[in-house]
Amino acid sequence: MPATKRNPRHGGIEMARATEKVKWYPGFREITLACFFILYAPLIIVMIYSFNASQSITIWGGFSLHWYEKVFYGVEAAKFKTATVNSLIIAVMAAIVSTVIATAAALAMVRGKAFKGKSLTFGLINLPLMVPEIVTAVATLIFFSVIGFDRGLLSILLAHIVFCIPFAYLPISARLQGISSIYEQAGRDLYATPGQTFRLILFPLMVPGILSGFLLAFIISLDDFIITNFVKGAGVETLPTAIFGAVKQGIKPNIMAISTLMLTVSIVLVSISYLISRMGRQE
Amino acid sequence: MAGLLSSSPANKAEASIVEGRVGLLLLPSWVVIGILLVVPVLIMFVYSFLTQDFRGGVIWTFTLEAYDQFFLDRGLFGDEPPQIEWTYLLIFWRSFIQALFAMIFCLLIGFPTAYFMATSPPQSRSMLLFLVTIPYWVNLLIRTVSMKFLIRDTGPINEWLLAMGMIDEPIRMINTAFAVQLGLFYSYLPFMVLPIYASIERYNFVLSEAAADLYTGRWSTLFRVVIPSVKPGIIAGCILVFIPSLGAFLAPDLLGGAKNFMIGSLVEEQFKGQAGDWPFGAAVSMILLTIIMGILLVYARNQTQSTSRGH
Numbered sequence: 001m002p003a004t005k006r007n008p009r010h011g012g013i014e015m016a017r018a019t020e021k022v023k024w025y026p027g028f029r030e031i032t033l034a035c036f037f038i039l040y041a042p043l044i045i046v047m048i049y050s051f052n053a054s055q056s057i058t059i060w061g062g063f064s065l066h067w068y069e070k071v072f073y074g075v076e077a078a079k080f081k082t083a084t085v086n087s088l089i090i091a092v093m094a095a096i097v098s099t100v101i102a103t104a105a106a107l108a109m110v111r112g113k114a115f116k117g118k119s120l121t122f123g124l125i126n127l128p129l130m131v132p133e134i135v136t137a138v139a140t141l142i143f144f145s146v147i148g149f150d151r152g153l154l155s156i157l158l159a160h161i162v163f164c165i166p167f168a169y170l171p172i173s174a175r176l177q178g179i180s181s182i183y184e185q186a187g188r189d190l191y192a193t194p195g196q197t198f199r200l201i202l203f204p205l206m207v208p209g210i211l212s213g214f215l216l217a218f219i220i221s222l223d224d225f226i227i228t229n230f231v232k233g234a235g236v237e238t239l240p241t242a243i244f245g246a247v248k249q250g251i252k253p254n255i256m257a258i259s260t261l262m263l264t265v266s267i268v269l270v271s272i273s274y275l276i277s278r279m280g281r282q283e
Numbered sequence: 284m285a286g287l288l289s290s291s292p293a294n295k296a297e298a299s300i301v302e303g304r305v306g307l308l309l310l311p312s313w314v315v316i317g318i319l320l321v322v323p324v325l326i327m328f329v330y331s332f333l334t335q336d337f338r339g340g341v342i343w344t345f346t347l348e349a350y351d352q353f354f355l356d357r358g359l360f361g362d363e364p365p366q367i368e369w370t371y372l373l374i375f376w377r378s379f380i381q382a383l384f385a386m387i388f389c390l391l392i393g394f395p396t397a398y399f400m401a402t403s404p405p406q407s408r409s410m411l412l413f414l415v416t417i418p419y420w421v422n423l424l425i426r427t428v429s430m431k432f433l434i435r436d437t438g439p440i441n442e443w444l445l446a447m448g449m450i451d452e453p454i455r456m457i458n459t460a461f462a463v464q465l466g467l468f469y470s471y472l473p474f475m476v477l478p479i480y481a482s483i484e485r486y487n488f489v490l491s492e493a494a495a496d497l498y499t500g501r502w503s504t505l506f507r508v509v510i511p512s513v514k515p516g517i518i519a520g521c522i523l524v525f526i527p528s529l530g531a532f533l534a535p536d537l538l539g540g541a542k543n544f545m546i547g548s549l550v551e552e553q554f555k556g557q558a559g560d561w562p563f564g565a566a567v568s569m570i571l572l573t574i575i576m577g578i579l580l581v582y583a584r585n586q587t588q589s590t591s592r593g594h
Contacts, residue, residue, distance in 0.1 A: 004457060008549065011300050021486055022488065022491045022492050022495045022504070023402045023491065024402075025395070025398070027395070028395040028396075028398055028399040029399055031392060031395040031399070032396045032399040032411075033398060034392065035392050035393070035395075035396040035476070036396075036414060036415075038392070038469065038472065039414075039415070039418045039469075039472060039473070040418070041533075042426065042429035042430050042432070042433045042469070043421065043425075043426065043429055044471070045417070045429070045432070045439055046425075046429040046433075047431055049432070049439070057330040074399060081511055083474065087421050100311075101311040101312050103313060104308040104309070104311055104312070105308065105309055105311070105312040106300050107308050107310035107459070108301055108304070108305040108306075108309045108311075111299045111300065111301045112299065112302075112305040112308075113299065113302075113305075114307060115472045121309055121313070123303065123319075124312065124313065124316050124317070125312055127320060127321070128316065130322060130575075130576075130579060131320065131324070131572065131575075132527065132530035132550070132571060132575055133527070133530065133532075134527065134530045134546075134547045134550050134568065134571070135324070135327075135530065135572045136320065136323075137553065137569060137570045138325065138327060138550060138564060138565060138568040139320070139323035139327040139568070140319065140320075140323050140324065141554060142326055142327050142330050142561065142565060143319070143323035143326050143570065145340075146326055146330075158319055159319065159411070161315060161319070162315060162316055162319045164318050165312060165315065165316065178291065181299070183302050184299075184346060188300070188553070192317065193303075194300040194301075194304075197300050198300055202300065202397045203386075216420075216449065219420055222422075223420075223421075223423065223424070225422075225424045225533065226532055226533070226547075227422070229552060234487075237310065240424050243425070244424060245429070247428050247431070247537065250432065251428065251435075256432070257430065259428060259429065262422055262425055263421055263422070263425060266373055266417075266421045266422060267417055267421070269420075270416065270420045270474075271413075272418055274413060274416070281326065
C-alpha cells in the first residue's frame, strides 16, 4: 500500500516519520470521531431505551426485558410474527434466486471473452442500483397492475430478486477476479470436462464470494421498505412495512425492541459476510 | 462494495470453461432484469401519457394531461390562459436544494473521516472500515425511526437539555426542514465515506512529500495535490449521496411531516395516498428518472474522458 511505502535509499524509518507528518491534518481525527458518533449514537440510544422499564419511553426507569416480552407475547405479537415469517421467506427465496443468477452472470462476465454488448450487460446488471428506488417501485406496481398479476408475497419476491442481483453480483465477481485461471486450466489439461472443472475446482474456490453475496442479498431483501410498500397487496405485510405502519401511529417501546432485534440481525449477518470474504482472501 | 475497493486485473480466459456458454449464463439476468425492470419502466413511460380514471385506474386514451398538470396552471376550471404551475416545480426545487445540502454536509464530514481512516495504521484501518460499513447495511427505516425518536419534542435530546436546565421548553426539531436535512445527511453519510476512502487508499503519499519538500503549505497540499488526485472518489461519493437523497421517501415522510414534501412523498401520494392519480405519479417518476439519468450520463462521459486522457 502506498501509505507505508518507503524509499530504500533514504533511511526508511526517518522517511516514514516524515510521511506521517505530511499526512497529518489538524482536526481530522476529531471530525472522524464526530462522524462515528453521528452514525452510532441514534442506534445505541434506541438499543438502550429498548431495555427501559418505564412506561413512558423517554424517562429511564431501570433495566427490563418487558418490551421484548411484549414483542413476543403482546397484543401485536401475532401481527409482527406473520410479518417476520413473510420477510424471512421472501429474503431466503430472493437471496437464493438472485445468488444463482448473479453467479452465472459473474462466470460469464469475468471468465468469458469480450463480446458485443458486454458493457451493456454490465450496465443492465447494475441498473437496479442506478434507478431510484421510488421509481422502481412505481414502475413495478404499474407493471403488475397492467398484466393483472396478483399483488401478494409472489409479487414482492419477484421485485426483490431484481434489486438483489447487483448486490449478490459484487462480491461474487470480485472473488472470481481474484481466482487465477491456472486452476481451471490445470483441470482441463488433465481431461476434466468443463462441468467437472466447475464443480470440483472453481466452485469450491468461489464459495466465500457466493456466501458473502447471498448474505448481502438476504440483508437487502430483509431491509427493503419502499419497493415492498408499493408492490405488496392489501393486508400482506413484511417486517419493515409493519414497523412503518406502527411508527405512523407513534413510536411505542415495542418498536424499539423490534428495531434492536433487527439491528442485531443485520450486524451479525454483515459481520459473518465480512469474515467469510476475508477468510477467502487470506487463503 | 468489494467492487469499489478492489481492482484486480481481469483474468485471461484462454480455453475458458464458460466458452460457448456465455449467452446461456447471462440469459437469466437479461430476462429477469429486462422483464421486471426495463419493461416496467417503459410501461411507466406509456402510463404517464394515459388519462386518469377517477375510480383509481387509467383510461387508455393518450393525453399530455399529466405533464400539463405538472408544468402548467390553467385555473380552477382549466379554461384560463396557462401560466407556470409552481407547486410541483417548488417541490422539485426544494428536494434539489435539500439533496445538495445533504451532499455538502456529507462531504464536509465524510472527506476528513475517509482521509483519517485511509492514513491510519492497517489494523485499525480495517476496523474503522468495518465500522463505517455497518450503518450502510443497517435497515434505513430503523435508522430513520431512531433519528425520529432522538429528536422528538419529548425525545432524549430535549429531555436531557430540559433536565440540565439549558432550555425551558423543548426545541422543535421534528417536522421541520431541518429534520429532513439531518435525516438525509444521516442516512447517506456512509455512501460518501466509502468511495472517498477507496481512492485515498490508492493515493501515493510520495506526492504529498514532494509538495512538502518544495515548501508547499499543508493546506495548499491538501487542496492542490491530494484533492485533485482523489477527485474520482469524491465525485462518486457525491453522486451516491445526491441521487438517493433526491428521491428519498423515508426521511421526508417520517421526519418532515406534511409540510416538508419532497419528490418521494409526492409520488407516493399518487399511488398509496389520497390523490390516486396514477398517470400523474408516473409522469413525476419519469421526470425524476430523466434528471437522474442525465446526471449519471454526464458523470459517465466525464469518467471516460478522464480515463482516455490517461489519468
